[in-house]
Amino acid sequence: MNTTDDILWRAMVYCGPSANRRHCRTLSSARYCSRTRTRLRGETVMAAAAEKPTKDKLLSTLDDIEVLSRELIEMLALSRTQKLPQPGEDTDILELLVQRDREFQELMQTALEQGRVQQEMQALEKEVEKRDSDIQQLQKQLKEAEHILATAVYQAKEKLKSIEKARKGSISSEEIIKYAHRISASNAVCAPLNWVPGDPRRPYPTDLEMRSGILGNMSNMPTNGVNGHLPGDALAAGRLPGRFTLLCPPSALFFSSRLSLSYKYCGLCVAVYFSVELQYVSLMFIFANVFLLSLLDILTPQYPWQSADVSMGILPPHHGNDFGLEPPGHNKENEDDVEAMSTDSSSSSSDSD
Amino acid sequence: MTLFTHGLRRALMTQQPLDVNMATAEPVVEEAEDYSFLPIIHDIIKCMDRDSPDVHQELNKLKTKIQEAREQISGLPGVDMSLALQESKLRMLREQVQTKNQLLQKYKSLCMFDIPKPS
Numbered sequence: 001m002n003t004t005d006d007i008l009w010r011a012m013v014y015c016g017p018s019a020n021r022r023h024c025r026t027l028s029s030a031r032y033c034s035r036t037r038t039r040l041r042g043e044t045v046m047a048a049a050a051e052k053p054t055k056d057k058l059l060s061t062l063d064d065i066e067v068l069s070r071e072l073i074e075m076l077a078l079s080r081t082q083k084l085p086q087p088g089e090d091t092d093i094l095e096l097l098v099q100r101d102r103e104f105q106e107l108m109q110t111a112l113e114q115g116r117v118q119q120e121m122q123a124l125e126k127e128v129e130k131r132d133s134d135i136q137q138l139q140k141q142l143k144e145a146e147h148i149l150a151t152a153v154y155q156a157k158e159k160l161k162s163i164e165k166a167r168k169g170s171i172s173s174e175e176i177i178k179y180a181h182r183i184s185a186s187n188a189v190c191a192p193l194n195w196v197p198g199d200p201r202r203p204y205p206t207d208l209e210m211r212s213g214i215l216g217n218m219s220n221m222p223t224n225g226v227n228g229h230l231p232g233d234a235l236a237a238g239r240l241p242g243r244f245t246l247l248c249p250p251s252a253l254f255f256s257s258r259l260s261l262s263y264k265y266c267g268l269c270v271a272v273y274f275s276v277e278l279q280y281v282s283l284m285f286i287f288a289n290v291f292l293l294s295l296l297d298i299l300t301p302q303y304p305w306q307s308a309d310v311s312m313g314i315l316p317p318h319h320g321n322d323f324g325l326e327p328p329g330h331n332k333e334n335e336d337d338v339e340a341m342s343t344d345s346s347s348s349s350s351d352s353d
Numbered sequence: 354m355t356l357f358t359h360g361l362r363r364a365l366m367t368q369q370p371l372d373v374n375m376a377t378a379e380p381v382v383e384e385a386e387d388y389s390f391l392p393i394i395h396d397i398i399k400c401m402d403r404d405s406p407d408v409h410q411e412l413n414k415l416k417t418k419i420q421e422a423r424e425q426i427s428g429l430p431g432v433d434m435s436l437a438l439q440e441s442k443l444r445m446l447r448e449q450v451q452t453k454n455q456l457l458q459k460y461k462s463l464c465m466f467d468i469p470k471p472s
Contacts, residue, residue, distance in 0.1 A: 055432040059423065066419050069394050073412075076398055101389050108388040111432045117439055118431025124446040131453035138460060 054111050061104045068097040393418060 052060075072093050079090070183189055188203040195201060210216055393415045400408040426432070431439060 051435040051437055053432060053434050054436065055426060055429070058426045058432065062419060062422055062426070065390055069390060069415065072394065073397060073401070076401055080401075097394070098391065101391050104390075105388045110436055111426070111429050114431040114436060114439055115429055117443055121431075121439075121443055121446055124443070124450055127450050128446065128453065131450065131457065134457055135453065138457065142460075 054107060054114055058104070058107045058111060061100055061107060064100045065097065065104060068093055068100060072097060388422070390415065390418065 072090070075090050075093065186203070187195075187201065191203070192201065200206065205213075393411065397408060397411040397415060399405075400411050434442070
């Protein structure tokens with residue numbers, strides 16, 4: 001109640017059987033009564049149209065009860081001393097008051113029921129939140145599983161590709177073993193058991209061995225060649241070899257030094273093969289170098305200068321003595337030696353003819 | 354004045370019971386009195402009839418009770434919406450919970466991988 005209403009309320013109550021009561025009634029009742037009746041009639045119509053919240057209904061009903069009770073008490077206070085101008089009005093107010101009170105009680109019961117429903121709704125909302133968190137957790141797990149599976153599938157596909165690639169470029173294991181045997185037979189992989197530091201033997205063909213091969217002895221080759229093989233240069237030139245010039249052709253020297261390098265590369269390739277799994281590249285290189293090695297082995301049965309050295313002392317079967325080795329940088333001296341050896345070999349070959 | 358008291362008393366006695374299953378009248382009156390203002394108004398009118406000095410006290414009681422009722426209404430949970438709206442929300446929440454339970458059950462028991470038959 002506001003202050004003005006409170007004052008008027010008390011004024012109506014305190015007014016005794018006096019003429020002032022009529023004055024108070026004039027000030028307040030008429031105004032309240034007319035307003036209340038209008039509002040009550042309007043609310044009845046509007047309430048049916050819109051579903052108001054229960055709280056608004058309760059407050060509205062409570063206001064009506066307050067107004068009606070106030071009006072009723074005011075009328076009763078005034079009727080003690082004088083007659084009511086409208087006797088039916090008090091009855092109407094009483095009926096309205098009773099009706100409003102009943103409605104208020106019903107609304108309070110509805111409000112209590114809504115309170116219970118609200119508790120149930122809160123419990124359901126908590127359950128919904130829990131289910132949402134469960135769904136999110138499941139979603140995360142599924143996402144993680146999908147990622148793992150995608151990675152596994154990708155790796156499996158890569159494996160299949162590499163398997164297919166290996167199948168296309170497959171090499172017989174027997175061939176690989178054969179080449180490995182040939183490589184190891186030349187002591188290219190491991191030193192001989194009786195090798196000691198100072199031994200001139202190397203895992204690659206030395207200069208002496210290269211020079212003693214077909215390329216190094218191209219100028220000393222007989223007319224029909226060795227084992228029916230003719231030097232490539234003479235054959236390409238269309239001339240029979242016959243007697244070779246004293247000097248070995250430079251191309252042969254160059255080729256012999258290159259073969260020596262190729263043997264060194266062969267050893268490196270073997271190391272690379274076992275260290276880094278570059279199978280195909282290494283194998284091709286090995287194949288090329290072994291082919292050359294085998295060619296030299298076939299065409300080089302004996303070193304020509306060893307026959308002269310045997311008289312000096314016992315020598316290793318395949319390699320010359322220490323003085324036969326030349327450092328790689330002295331090509332001119334090697335050329336002189338080759339010239340001398342070529343002369344010797346040509347004389348020996350001519351003797352053999 | 355006497356007519357009003359009689360009328361008010363009759364109104365109190367003839368009030369429909371809120372719960373029709375309740376057999377005795379006393380609980381009905383007690384339950385009605387919990388939220389009813391008629392008893393207090395009846396007491397006020399009686400005091401006015403007798404010209405008792407307790408009228409002011411009764412008036413204060415009525416005023417206090419109205420104020421308490423307002424405060425109680427403001428604190429009630431779930432009265433911010435109408436009953437029909439609340440029931441529809443409750444129904445929706447129940448359906449949500451049911452749907453989410455079904456989804457969780459479905460995905461937890463779902464076999465994501467089709468095991469290929471050996472050819």
